[in-house]
Amino acid sequence: MRSLKKCSGEDVAYHLLITVVAAVLLQAIGAFSVATPNTGCYALDNSSHIHDFSSWVGQPFEYEGKGKDADLVVRFCKDVESRSQAGYVDYGRFDKLNYFRAGSGRVSFVQEYFNGDLMNCEQSYDKMGRTAKVNIICGNCPHGQCKGGLGCICNVEYESACRTVVELAIPCEKPGLRVFEGFTVGFHPRSWEIVYNGLTQLGYEKAHKEFSFNTAQTRVALYMTAIASVSGSVQKPLVKVSPELGLKVTLSGSAATGGSPTTLSPTSLLIDWRCDVARDNPYEVEVTIPIENYDPVQFTLTKMCEYQQSDGGGAPGGWAIFGVLSCIVLVASTLFCCGGFIYKTRVYNQRGIDALPGMTVLSACLETVSGVGHGYSRPEDVNNPFANQASWERxxxxxxxxxxxxxxxxxxxxxxxxxxxxxxxxxxxxxxxxxxxxxxxxxxxxxxxxx
Structure with missing residues (x-):
């Protein structure tokens, strides 16, 4: 039992030390965010590292056909064309949505091109006309066809008149940061405006004034989801404010305490910020989420401070308190009236408006204000010779x-x-x-x- 306790304590101390060291390093040298490239010409390899081919967009690669075969041209991340003296045939255009992915075996990546020419191909693959598939090999062709340069097309196969498969060899660049795939951050439990699939979306990769939150918004709620199998890798978020003075930021919620987010039970990160010093330019709030065995997820929020805010909750908090108190008073008054009505009905055998609590006091006040000595009479005072009578009964x-x-x-x-x-x-x-x-x-x- 002692050994188990000792191991458990050592594990806690080890993880705490790793967290502290990571926080110090992130604050000292800053963490690079894994942001979505400006173009859709990027892919994640089998080890989740990002490869950005934005500089290759439009780069042409030509394959010379033999005999009657036309020449085939691949414009990287653009389109695939078959050219001849009679013109050219479009075999599809590159679609950046989930059509650039990791391959298998000697094929490093796979690109898909859709929506080519439709003539005689109206009933082809997924009814998109002519299509093309480009298998990318990082390096040289198997038979050494490429003679230097930026690479070449190794082989072209026509599965049909409407479908072609191209093998392209290029010198792939050094892989980038490791992306925590499946991780999302958004303003709703089922949205991902800030982080999608581990990549920080455009508009939050750095400070943008047009994406700033206004001064009156003192709280922002963020929701995180991750694949359940790796959700335990998410650690407590860190915040860095620039400039350091003038904006007070506090974190709360299940994500702030190190909760593990899943797709079925997202964790929430509540950011409360208050403007202590007003300024023309927005404050930058850099949120860093360390991920075990992955590069950290980082995004930037901007906050406008047009005026100084007090420590109190402000007008929204005051109205909220007033609303709660009003509801309490309304419920208590209703219960009091109902209880008094039932009590006077059963105990004093009163009926109608006479059974309402406070009617006797109200009648006396009305008589005093009006100056008339005749008011309504209670049922038990009908035979009383001293009872007042209404004017129409006199x-x-x-x-x-x-x-x-x-x-x-x-x-x-x-x-x-x-x-x-x-x-x-x-x-x-x-x-x-x-x-x-x-x-x-x-x-x-x-x-x-x-x-």
Whole structure:
């Protein structure tokens, strides 16, 4: 058990040391990014090293036919033509999209040419008319046909009148950096605007002002994917800002902690940057992603700083907090109203608008503001003699006085038609005085006294 722990600790220390050394070297001497060549005339060999043939674009190679065979001309990364006194026949044009790839055996690379002349070849290979395939050999022809120069065509075979196979020998240049194939970086989990197939795309291989991010954008999210079999080779990214002062940059996300990206579960790299010093030219943020056993992936982002930004989240952060608080208040108010409505409905047997919480307080406030002493009455106060009545429920003063006088006389001892009641004469007098005051009548008039 001790030996296992010791080995594990040594492995961690070793990898940590390698990471630190790589970071120091990258910061000191700078890492060369594996950028996409300006032309599509490039290929990756079987060891994933890039070969750039941009300087060979349009270079002609001619093969002299024998007898009735026409001469065949290959214009490198351009087209393939069969020429004769009657003219020439186009056997296809070079397509830079995935048609320049590594070969096998003595063939180093393979090029494909499509969309040639269609006469009598409308039903040929993939319905593209005449096509050509060029097998590139790095070095000399097997039989030594080439006599110096930039190379020559070793052999030409016609599979049919619509398909030709050309064997071309050229002195290949020294291979370039090793590309981490299958690795992508984009602004979406399924996009690759920045890095595609391990190659940094045009616009991000160096600083471009037209590709700059504006000042208000304080965060950029990048997503990385890689082939699962080699995803563990991706290490923590490094950032270098130029100029060093004036722009504060911090990294976060699963990619910043060294997560392994795959095509099914991309990792995210969140770049938060804040402008401390405003300037006319954009800041350059160089992101370097070390890859074990491969050359690092490097790309450059540019950030405009037209004004200085505060430490706070700014207007977007403030509005976000306000929105969250508003949602909390709205939900709490809704729950309070619903709970109060259910409680008053079941406990106090109130119905309709009377069961809403706060209606009693609201009614009192409305009466106070309007100055009118008559408001809506609660259901339990209908039989209360002191309850206020709405204006449309009020009867004429004479009718009220007559009705109330007869009611009192019928309930007070000493009058005719006296009914059984528990109301004493003293209580009746108090009630009469209060009712007479409300109807602006004298107590003697209202309670059965003489004029």
């Amino acid at each position: 009867q004429p003063a004479s009718t009220q006085a007559t009705g109330r006088t007869s009611e009192v006389r019928s309930s007070v001892p000493g009058y005719k038609n006296v009914h059984k009641t528990d109301l004493s004469l003293e209580a009746a007098d108090i009630w009469c005085s209060a009712s007479a005051y409300k109807t602006l009548l004298k107590p003697s008039h209202f309670c059965g006294g003489k004029d």
